[in-house]
Amino acid sequence: MRLVDAHTHTWGSDTAELPWPEPVLPPGWEGSYTAHDLVEDMDAAGVEEAVTVTTPMYGRGARANEYTMRSVEAYPDRLWGVGLMDFYGDPEEVRASLRRVVGHDRMLGVRMHACLEYEEHSTGLNRTADWILDEELAPVWTEASQQGTTVFVFPKADQLSMVATLAERHPDVQLIVDHMAFPDEMTSPDAAPWTDFEMVADHDNVAVKVSSLPRSSAEGWPYEDMWGYVRNLADWFGTDRLLLGSDYPWMDDWAGYEECLSWVEEVPFLSARDYSYLAHRTFERVHEV
Secondary structure, three states: OOOEEEEEOOEOOOOOOOOOOOOOOOOOOOOOEOHHHHHHHHHHHOOOEEEEEOOHHHOOOOOOOHHHHHHHHHOOOOEEEEEOOOOOOOHHHHHHHHHHHHOOOOEEEEEEOOOEOOOOOOOOEOOOOOHHHOHHHHHHHHHHHHHOOEEEEOOOHHHHHHHHHHHHHOOOOEEEEHHHHOOOOOOOOOOOOHHHHHHHOOOOOEEEEEEOHHHHOOOOOOOHHHHHHHHHHHHHHOHHHEEEEOOEOOOOOOOOHHHHHHHHHHOOOOOHHHHHHHHHHHHHHHHOO
16 A cells, blocks of 8 residues: 655755754754655655655755755655745745745645744744744735645644634645644643644644654554544544654654554554555645645
8 A cells, every 4th residue: 555654854964065054853863864864764664655844953044945855856756845934024025935945846835833932943842832823924824825835733732722723714724733733741632732633623624644653652662552642633533634654763762764654553443444544545635646
C-alpha cells in the first residue's frame, strides 16, 4: 500500500552560502540531515513520498525555505514541502511572501508555530499564546484563501479552542493541526483541554496529523499509551481527515524512522480502510494530488 509520511524535516550543513541563523537541532543531534538521508531512510522503511517541513534554524526570512525547495526539486517524485514565513509586516509584502512560499508546485503551504512565542526566531513554549488570532494576520488568511493553500498550525492543547475560532473565521482555508496538538504529561485523551479537539472537528476545513507519537509516549513502540488520543481523533474527525506522520528525525533516542510510522499497524481499532486514509488517501484528498 502507498505510504506518504506527512511530516519530516531536512536541513543541509551550516555553510557561508546557506547558514543557520538559529541552530535549532534535535536533542543530541549534530550536523545535517539531508534530503538524500531522508530518501535513503524512506527507501528502507517502504515510504513512497514524504513532506519535509522547513526547520526554524533558517529563520523566517527570504531564504528560510531555500533548502526545502532544493530538496523537493532534487526529488520531485518523492518529496513535498511546507514552508515558514514572517506573518507580520506590510500587508502586501506579507501576501507576496506567502505567494513565494507556495508558488512552487511541490510546496503545500506554510506552518504556524502557534505554541511558541512569536519573535524573529522560534523561542520558548507558550501553551496559551494567542497571536494566531491577531487581526494583523488578516493578509495571511486572505492570501491563503486566494492561493487555495494550506496553513499548518502547531498548537498545544490549551490553544485548540483558538484553532476552532480560526476554522470558523476562515472556512475556505484548509487547516492541518500538527502532531495531535502534542499530547504530554499535562494532557489526557478524555479530559479538557485536549478534548477541545471535538469542537475543532465540527469544522470540515480542519485535518489532523497523527504524528510524533514517540516523543509524546511514555512507553516504547507501539506507543499504546497514545492509542486513546488516536481513537478519539478517529471518532471525532473520521480517518478521512487524519494523516500519518513521523516527525523524523526529531526523535533522537525515542525511535528509529520505521518505528515512527509502523506503530499504526498494531492498533486494533483501525481497519485496513482506516489505515489507507492515514497512509495516503487523506493526503491525496486534502492536497488534491
